Amino acid sequence: MVDVTPADAVPPAEVGEMELYHPHSWWTKYVFSQDAKVIAIQYSATATAIGLVALVLSWLMRLQLGFPGTFDFITPEAYYQFITMHGMIMVIYLLTALFLGGFGNYLIPLMVGARDMVFPYVNMLSYWVYLLAVLVLVSSFFAPGGPTGAGWTLYPPQAIMTGTPGGNDWGIILMLSSLILFIIGFTMGGLNYVVTVLQGRTRGMTLMRLPLTVWGIFTATVMALLAFPALFVACVMMLLDRLLGTSFFMPAIVEMGQQLQHSGGSPILFQHLFWFFGHPEVYIVALPAFGIVSDLISTHARKNIFGYRMMVWAIIAIGALSFVVWAHHMYVSGMHPYFGFFFATTTLIIAVPTAIKVYNWVLTLWRGDIHLSIPMLFALAFIVTFVNGGLTGLFLGNVVVDVPLSDTMFVVAHFHMVMGVAPILVIFGAIYHWYPKVTGRMLDETLGQFHFWVTFLGAYLIFFPMHYIGLIGVPRRYAELTDMTIMTESAHHLNSFISIIAFLVGFAQMVFLFNLIWSIRHGREAGGNPWRATTLEWQTPQTPPAHGNFGKELPIVYRWAYDYSVPGAKEDFIPQNVPGDFRPTREPA
Amino acid sequence: MSVILVFLLVIAGFAGWWLSHQRLTAKPWLEQGLAGDLVGLERSALPTAKIGLGVFLAVVGCLFSLFTSAYFMRMGLPDWRPLPLPRLLWLNTGVLVLSSVALQCAVIAARRGQTDMVRLGLATAGLTALAFLIGQLMAWRQLTDDGYLLDSNPANSFFYLITAMHGLHILGGLVGLGRTSTGAWNGARPERLRLGIELCAMYWHFLLFVWLGILAVLAGWAATFVSICQRLLT
Amino acid sequence: MAIALVLVLIVVGSVLFHFLSPWWWTPIASNWDYIDHTITISFWITGVVFSAVVLFMAYCVFRFRHREGNRAVYEPENKRLESWLTIVTAIGVTALLVPGLFVWSRFVNVPSDATEIEVVAQQWQWSYRLPGKDGKLGTSDTREVTAENPLGIAPKDPNGQDDVVVEAADLHLPVDKPVKMLLRSIDVLHDFYIPEFRAKMDMIPGSVTYFWFTPTRTGTFQVLCAELCGQGHPLMHGMVMVDTEQDYLAWLGQQQTFAQLSAPQQTGSANPLPGNTMASALDVAAKVETVEAR
Ligand code: HEM
Numbered sequence A: 001m002v003d004v005t006p007a008d009a010v011p012p013a014e015v016g017e018m019e020l021y022h023p024h025s026w027w028t029k030y031v032f033s034q035d036a037k038v039i040a041i042q043y044s045a046t047a048t049a050i051g052l053v054a055l056v057l058s059w060l061m062r063l064q065l066g067f068p069g070t071f072d073f074i075t076p077e078a079y080y081q082f083i084t085m086h087g088m089i090m091v092i093y094l095l096t097a098l099f100l101g102g103f104g105n106y107l108i109p110l111m112v113g114a115r116d117m118v119f120p121y122v123n124m125l126s127y128w129v130y131l132l133a134v135l136v137l138v139s140s141f142f143a144p145g146g147p148t149g150a151g152w153t154l155y156p157p158q159a160i161m162t163g164t165p166g167g168n169d170w171g172i173i174l175m176l177s178s179l180i181l182f183i184i185g186f187t188m189g190g191l192n193y194v195v196t197v198l199q200g201r202t203r204g205m206t207l208m209r210l211p212l213t214v215w216g217i218f219t220a221t222v223m224a225l226l227a228f229p230a231l232f233v234a235c236v237m238m239l240l241d242r243l244l245g246t247s248f249f250m251p252a253i254v255e256m257g258q259q260l261q262h263s264g265g266s267p268i269l270f271q272h273l274f275w276f277f278g279h280p281e282v283y284i285v286a287l288p289a290f291g292i293v294s295d296l297i298s299t300h301a302r303k304n305i306f307g308y309r310m311m312v313w314a315i316i317a318i319g320a321l322s323f324v325v326w327a328h329h330m331y332v333s334g335m336h337p338y339f340g341f342f343f344a345t346t347t348l349i350i351a352v353p354t355a356i357k358v359y360n361w362v363l364t365l366w367r368g369d370i371h372l373s374i375p376m377l378f379a380l381a382f383i384v385t386f387v388n389g390g391l392t393g394l395f396l397g398n399v400v401v402d403v404p405l406s407d408t409m410f411v412v413a414h415f416h417m418v419m420g421v422a423p424i425l426v427i428f429g430a431i432y433h434w435y436p437k438v439t440g441r442m443l444d445e446t447l448g449q450f451h452f453w454v455t456f457l458g459a460y461l462i463f464f465p466m467h468y469i470g471l472i473g474v475p476r477r478y479a480e481l482t483d484m485t486i487m488t489e490s491a492h493h494l495n496s497f498i499s500i501i502a503f504l505v506g507f508a509q510m511v512f513l514f515n516l517i518w519s520i521r522h523g524r525e526a527g528g529n530p531w532r533a534t535t536l537e538w539q540t541p542q543t544p545p546a547h548g549n550f551g552k553e554l555p556i557v558y559r560w561a562y563d564y565s566v567p568g569a570k571e572d573f574i575p576q577n578v579p580g581d582f583r584p585t586r587e588p589a
Numbered sequence B: 001m002s003v004i005l006v007f008l009l010v011i012a013g014f015a016g017w018w019l020s021h022q023r024l025t026a027k028p029w030l031e032q033g034l035a036g037d038l039v040g041l042e043r044s045a046l047p048t049a050k051i052g053l054g055v056f057l058a059v060v061g062c063l064f065s066l067f068t069s070a071y072f073m074r075m076g077l078p079d080w081r082p083l084p085l086p087r088l089l090w091l092n093t094g095v096l097v098l099s100s101v102a103l104q105c106a107v108i109a110a111r112r113g114q115t116d117m118v119r120l121g122l123a124t125a126g127l128t129a130l131a132f133l134i135g136q137l138m139a140w141r142q143l144t145d146d147g148y149l150l151d152s153n154p155a156n157s158f159f160y161l162i163t164a165m166h167g168l169h170i171l172g173g174l175v176g177l178g179r180t181s182t183g184a185w186n187g188a189r190p191e192r193l194r195l196g197i198e199l200c201a202m203y204w205h206f207l208l209f210v211w212l213g214i215l216a217v218l219a220g221w222a223a224t225f226v227s228i229c230q231r232l233l234t
Numbered sequence C: 001m002a003i004a005l006v007l008v009l010i011v012v013g014s015v016l017f018h019f020l021s022p023w024w025w026t027p028i029a030s031n032w033d034y035i036d037h038t039i040t041i042s043f044w045i046t047g048v049v050f051s052a053v054v055l056f057m058a059y060c061v062f063r064f065r066h067r068e069g070n071r072a073v074y075e076p077e078n079k080r081l082e083s084w085l086t087i088v089t090a091i092g093v094t095a096l097l098v099p100g101l102f103v104w105s106r107f108v109n110v111p112s113d114a115t116e117i118e119v120v121a122q123q124w125q126w127s128y129r130l131p132g133k134d135g136k137l138g139t140s141d142t143r144e145v146t147a148e149n150p151l152g153i154a155p156k157d158p159n160g161q162d163d164v165v166v167e168a169a170d171l172h173l174p175v176d177k178p179v180k181m182l183l184r185s186i187d188v189l190h191d192f193y194i195p196e197f198r199a200k201m202d203m204i205p206g207s208v209t210y211f212w213f214t215p216t217r218t219g220t221f222q223v224l225c226a227e228l229c230g231q232g233h234p235l236m237h238g239m240v241m242v243d244t245e246q247d248y249l250a251w252l253g254q255q256q257t258f259a260q261l262s263a264p265q266q267t268g269s270a271n272p273l274p275g276n277t278m279a280s281a282l283d284v285a286a287k288v289e290t291v292e293a294r
């Protein structure tokens, strides 16, 4: 064990000051800014804006499912365009961009004690390429034929054929181009997040002293850097199939009585590439949420995160394992059936480190001093929905159980619970938590309570019963639920109920947006460290942190990120940059 | 998907090696202060830009491994007709090797502070890389003239696709090389210049390595190798 | 405080919903009740875990909520507890996985007495092909598809001449006889799914996939497409009727063979060429498998 070094023996920070970029005009300060904090806000605002589009699309879909035949303007074509855009936007343009581009940019430099990202110029480019990708995506709504309706998985051959909206028009081309742009932009940002964690850490910030938020975002970014190329390859090859008549994925096909020119290609090849990206993508969204929620729970329960080391190892293990489970999305795709044995086993093995994380969150609550602030409420809600969605994942990962359930509403309910609702709840909690740092003011508490209860209970009421519709056997991606013998009258009623709740939940988000905007001016003044937290971002000399984050001298880190309620210490928290020892060096009994 | 899995295994090896030096089993709550042992656990002594480039090259490697994986999976289907590699590719390979060698000379010269040699090396590297690209375009021409069109067979499609991807990466490298060279002629600070040249060289060597890999795949040696391995295993 | 109560209500409500709601799987009509049993095991194990975790959380929130003068206990980790939890979880996961894998191996290994029946999907309808007297299906290829030969049966393959073709109509199956469904598509991905039979599998243009089952009761069952296949996807319904042996034979007697259907064009060349070696879709499927194995 390392002994304690008295604080005054420590030499001043020797961190080589990086060449900090200095803005010279309004434009370079707020628009073409290279400051990670500004870029973070740009990323978040863009992601939220496009996320709202996805939210509205989900209402339209729920209208159709809840009240079939009532809304004529929602044709099957339109419905498929809605689900595709909704799914793609939510997963990639909202969640990935918000967690990594938004939270990553804001929190990584502050939490590791750096002045900025290591390659600020590339970081800025990353945002602008992302914005371009979003614009290309949006433009497909206005293109002839409309956006693609191939489903967010974009499976060929149908993605590039006439029977699918946008398949023979601009829709699919714009979608693929937008994804390619997104990947290029993300790679630029991702390099920054990874290398900043590697090289930008301040003195004393060893890996094992990093807050779990940084661990989560860091691991997710590494995974994203390695997984997105698979999507890139798939997109490029599909573009060639569509535009230049190659046959990577396209076999011989008779479309509406016409023999197409393609021959010999393999649709399964696309699926392998897509899911090689697609499964890690689930964890790219989940790991930052894991990290952030650990910090929320620890801070608001005034207790160190239970089993920090296990938490770190679990993050690494999950990140590594998630590259060898991709084909659990393909159990009934017609791939070689013996793959099922392998992938079911790896999939269920991942459940173990994931379960450990859950245990450690709830054990952190045990004998804590739980402040039921809004971030804490969202964190608790996250645990409920994540456990629920994770457990239904054990159904779908267990290959033979997946046979009746795959491609039914059960799947839709499962992935919304686990990668839709759960991470979004963490995002909300994180916004309530860090908003005071970003703006200097607190979000309104009453509106926050309203937002929390409606969102949490509403989301649970939407997606819990939906599993049972899937259990009946109702397939997903059905624009019409008419003429189906299994859809009983009562199941239709349940669908209407779900749709109504979906509207309520959507409405609560408007209240939240209002709160976000209103509180910038009118919120209660927060001070520098309203939650009395230990991590470095709360120890900045100014709030909001000024350019360069830490004033004249970078902080020096003396302890891990979780010194809450240390026996013998006066306060119930000791910031990471406070020197001195307060405890017995031996492990508490 | 085995190629990409092997590639990721290599990456995982690197990551594991690095992590094993980070004392992930330490109990951080027992270690306060800034004791001497913690120093080794901070940033690496390598320049940050090199680490950044290293991470980027891992992503590029991932990309090409995925193309190769897709190549092998598609190759097994019955409509695959391998295409004859134009002889020109061998010449191009030589030119690319030359380019890498020239940059390596520039690196050595920069370390010794020989400005003229640096400029010579940079110029040679740039011109040969350009020559490589032109050579690749001529190879494409030859193939299309001989009737090996992009869409007539998946083997052709992959050939054009992968060489184009590689060419684009070289083109991107040329942009970086151009910036570094401007510095060399306009008298940039020597350390800065040296770092720039070293980065270019690193990128160049990597792309050369990738090209040799691609060549092995396109020429069919890789497939032979794989089938030998399979026979040995079974 | 409300949150502790709500957490308890969520557990109670979810459990009650599970047992009391009218929404449950359809009465089974095939031999795959194994799958239903595996799902039931999964519900029990996961239900217990869910309730335990959420109730424990509710208790913690109630018991350790902030009150003036409270202070949390400092406890960085507890190796023993963590190891125990890991072991128990691993056991639970194994209990889910092992029965699942056993049932899967049944699912993928087709009994030798299963009759082969081919389903051919296209946007947006189902057609079927049954082997004729020779008990063999002829080869087929998407390239052979024409208006007269909608399933793309190789016209020169003698095995295919007596194949029974059911184009865009209902399929009948005899009860209690295992069948192996060979699945083929001539355009995009589809998925042949009958909820009452529990089994499903995607159909991929250019290859042949399969699953097997034994219908265990007579009745009429609706076929649904379970893989997005374009805008007609939700309306791509079909019918399968499971008959007694007699009814089935009566139905079969009314169906036409491939030779009969293509007779008008074939007059004059009654003897099809034997021994042709056309690359069939089946070969392609076999190839796909070997490639994936790499
Ligand atoms: C209140 C919030 C939401 C509602 C009401 C909602 C509703 C829906 C509906 C009705 C569908 C189509 C189901 C079908 O017919 O197959 C769908 C699909 C989907 N949703 Fe959501 N959703 C919500 C939030 C989210 C979030 C936060 C995510 C982020 C992961 C998400 C990701 C997806 C994906 C990936 C699909 C699949 C699209 C496809 O099948 O191609 N949704 N959602």
Ligand SMILES: [Cu+2]
Pocket: A278, A279, A282, A325, A326, A328, A329
């Ligand atoms: Cu997955």
Ligand SMILES: [Cu+2]
Pocket: C189, C190, C191, C225, C226, C227, C228, C229, C230, C232, C233, C234, C236
């Ligand atoms: Cu369909």
